[in-house]
Amino acid sequence: MPKVTVRYWAAAKAASGVAEEPYDADTLADALAAVRARHPGELTRVLQRCSFLIDGDPVGTRAHETVRLAEGGTVEVLPPFAGG
Numbered sequence: 001m002p003k004v005t006v007r008y009w010a011a012a013k014a015a016s017g018v019a020e021e022p023y024d025a026d027t028l029a030d031a032l033a034a035v036r037a038r039h040p041g042e043l044t045r046v047l048q049r050c051s052f053l054i055d056g057d058p059v060g061t062r063a064h065e066t067v068r069l070a071e072g073g074t075v076e077v078l079p080p081f082a083g084g
Contacts, residue, residue: 007061
């Protein structure tokens, strides 16, 4: 199972209490399930509004279970930002 880094920005960072943390996950869906298990509560609500980048590429509307993660990859968790 690939080891990835999940990086939190803005409201996601505030809700998680950390800027980033490691996870073992095959897909974005697996990584987000692990994030929700580690951080129940506010972060789970914030994630519903977030967009995601995988190694710098937008996930867009792809189903999270189809987005494969690579060893050493990065998942960026991006809440909506004010002002564009």
